[in-house]
Amino acid sequence: MATKPKKSALDSDEEFEGLVHDVVRSCGSFRPETVDDVLKAEAEGLDRSEEPRRRRARDPYDLLRRGPKGSYNLRPLSGDAGDIEQEVAAMARAARAGREIPADVEERMKQDREEAERRRRG
């Protein structure tokens, strides 16, 4: 009797989106901090850091009177040639960490290099 092929997250855009959602929620920059992360940071002396600060901590009572700001300015992010070069280098590193670079990945790297070059020339 033929066995039913195992369902893969790559079968559809929806499945893949769901997988990315789950992975990035648990591993991305905005993932929950863990107790172990905190204990490790404390052991490294993070709360005794002497790195300079722009200002001293606020008076907590003033803070409550002031209320939340609610909006945060991002550092500028641009998709310039530098970004593409960084991306190509990262892709090459990742591919080398595996085995041989697959043809389609190699083609993409070539296209990205050409695009970066075009942008550099303006």
Place this chain on the structure above:
Amino acid sequence: MEAAEPVEIHPDLTGAPDEDLLALMARQDDEESAAIARAAFDAFYKRHERFVYYACRRRFSGFIDEATTEDLVDDTFIRVYERAETFRPSESSDPDKRRGWVRAWLITIAANLLRSSFRANAGAIEIQLTDEEWSQLDEDTCGGTSAEPEPLENQLVREAFEQILNAKQKLVVEATLDSYKVDSGRKQQRLSNEDSKALAEKLGTTPEDVRQTRKRAYKKMREYVQARLQQD
């Protein structure tokens, strides 16, 4: 007539456990308990602000500058004061772990605040941890757990996300996670015009660029995962 200044009383709460301070912040039935709540906030803020600031600076320095990090940390504590009743104490009896639990909760609130601020209705968003986020404070599920090793496809998506995407693509993917609301049936929803506009403003670009950046990021990750799976 000017509004009366709130009553301020200053009981010494410097040695009180975090759980007690949060319970005091949550109970504001009358003028006196509100004054005690503010005193509890004072002690709580002074105890944890420094750690939370440096932890946020370390984690979010790629996205926001130092001044913005300070605003984010302040907002985190204000949210805690406003929603202290949502705190769930740690079940551990180890005092270090109990303190670690509280600090992990604070940094997770900061992360959620920052991510949510990319959305159009950021001001209206309630920052409360989901059940899944509470459980993650106790155990890092990134990379799987000892009981459940990470499936290969998850490993490859993580690898693709971390190593293939550039900073802008990563940010767009992370900032739009909630907008897509992937449910258990894996239904895909489109990024709303309002949310793409809000994020575009934050990034100093156009909504179309946000959509294209996201589309390209997903395509790259998918191609990478497919290529790696074919190798194995």
